[in-house]
Amino acid sequence: MNKSIVLLPGDGIGPEVVESAKCILDAVAQACHHTFTYDTKDIGGLAIDNHQDPLPEETEAACKAADAVLLGAVGGPAWDNNPAHLRPEKGLLRIRKSLGLYANLRPVQGFPELLHASPLKFDVVNGSDLLIVRELTGGLYFGEPSERRDDGQSVVDTLAYTREEMERIIETGFEAAMVRKKHLTSVDKANVLESSKMWREIVMEKAKDFPEVTVDHVLVDAAAMKLITDPTQFDVMVTENMFGDILSDEASVLTGSLGMLPSASLRKDGFGLYEPAHGSAPDIAGQGIANPLATILSAAMMLRYSFDMDHEATLIEQAVAKTIAAGYHTADLDVKNGTKMGTKEITDKVIDFIAEETPTESIMRCYA
Numbered sequence: 251m252n253k254s255i256v257l258l259p260g261d262g263i264g265p266e267v268v269e270s271a272k273c274i275l276d277a278v279a280q281a282c283h284h285t286f287t288y289d290t291k292d293i294g295g296l297a298i299d300n301h302q303d304p305l306p307e308e309t310e311a312a313c314k315a316a317d318a319v320l321l322g323a324v325g326g327p328a329w330d331n332n333p334a335h336l337r338p339e340k341g342l343l344r345i346r347k348s349l350g351l352y353a354n355l356r357p358v359q360g361f362p363e364l365l366h367a368s369p370l371k372f373d374v375v376n377g378s379d380l381l382i383v384r385e386l387t388g389g390l391y392f393g394e395p396s397e398r399r400d401d402g403q404s405v406v407d408t409l410a411y412t413r414e415e416m417e418r419i420i421e422t423g424f425e426a427a428m429v430r431k432k433h434l435t436s437v438d439k440a441n442v443l444e445s446s447k448m449w450r451e452i453v454m455e456k457a458k459d460f461p462e463v464t465v466d467h468v469l470v471d472a473a474a475m476k477l478i479t480d481p482t483q484f485d486v487m488v489t490e491n492m493f494g495d496i497l498s499d500e501a502s503v504l505t506g507s508l509g510m511l512p513s514a515s516l517r518k519d520g521f522g523l524y525e526p527a528h529g530s531a532p533d534i535a536g537q538g539i540a541n542p543l544a545t546i547l548s549a550a551m552m553l554r555y556s557f558d559m560d561h562e563a564t565l566i567e568q569a570v571a572k573t574i575a576a577g578y579h580t581a582d583l584d585v586k587n588g589t590k591m592g593t594k595e596i597t598d599k600v601i602d603f604i605a606e607e608t609p610t611e612s613i614m615r616c617y618a
């Protein structure tokens with residue numbers, strides 16, 4: 251298959267980890283006879299510096315024309331004091347909205363070799379494997395009005411959703427549960443918020459279409475607590491934008507390996523933007539030590555969700571698991587008796603494991 255991919259490296263370690271994921275995509279293309287073409291565009295702080303706009307029109311147009319988008323990270327201290335419309339994060343929010351990427355999938359799966367680094371006791375975290383399905387283009391993030399009033403003496407943000415916006419993300423939650431352990435936890439604040447009451451009604455309606463899925467309704471405060479006291483009870487959690495933002499950060503540290511977590515932001519037609527769950531880590535940018543594995547796993551999600559290349563996605567995921575199991579790791583990961591390496595070296599290790607599984611005799615290493 252021929253696929254066109256827009257790369258948005260962004261800021262901090264973004265360029266290093268995206269370059270590494272591109273190498274992996276090229277290795278898979280070679281092994282499985284696909285052609286991937288790339289177009290690299292500016293976003294975030296880099297785009298502010300180059301175009302005075304965190305999401306230049308040219309970037310937006312290229313993304314709209316592509317088959318999928320792979321993003322590194324945005325943000326850094328250089329832009330922290332900018333006005334709201336000139337902050338790197340604004341580029342991210344605008345691209346989600348502009349491309350209609352309403353369904354954010356954030357899987358949290360532990361690697362056995364890394365679980366000892368979890369802040370939770372081993373017995374509590376062992377076996378956790380959950381997927382947060384977060385609504386991404388509505389709610390408090392985008393509701394109007396959102397402004398200061400009365401000369402700064404009062405302020406308003408708006409939590410607004412249409413029924414349709416709730417229905418489509420709740421459906422995504424059910425569909426995700428169907429291909430996993432068929433257990434959906436719907437997270438809301440129905441004891442207080444009108445929006446959550448409607449959310450809960452819709453979840454109960456949709457449950458009738460998915461009789462095989464067991465549904466729990468959990469209030470967001472209790473969900474935050476249960477995530478750290480008993481994370482293994484969760485399979486798929488579905489929730490609105492702001493709750494999902496908070497819970498996904500909480501969940502991301504459970505398994506002791508934030509540097510390993512991918513994410514996907516999707517639309518109904520399968521188009522998506524893929525990015526690692528971690529940030530731009532400006533403190534280690536440019537040193538060649540960033541962990542590229544979350545971005546590599548995000549590229550795997552791209553193959554699975556946007557290109558229907560399940561075999562290829564699994565090839566990458568298994569190669570990453572084998573890399574860790576063999577003791578290879580980057581500086582952010584604590585692996586007992588492991589071999590610490592840089593971004594480039596670990597990328598080529600992943601390619602070694604991909605090559606082992608494929609009949610092609612000579613897959614190009616990226617950096618060797």
Ligand code: IPM
Pocket residue numbers: 339342343495
């Ligand atoms: C995330 C981030 C963003 C969000 C920020 C950077 C705007 O925290 O992707 O979770 O709040 O959605």
Ligand code: MG
Pocket residue numbers: 495496499
């Ligand atoms: Mg967040």
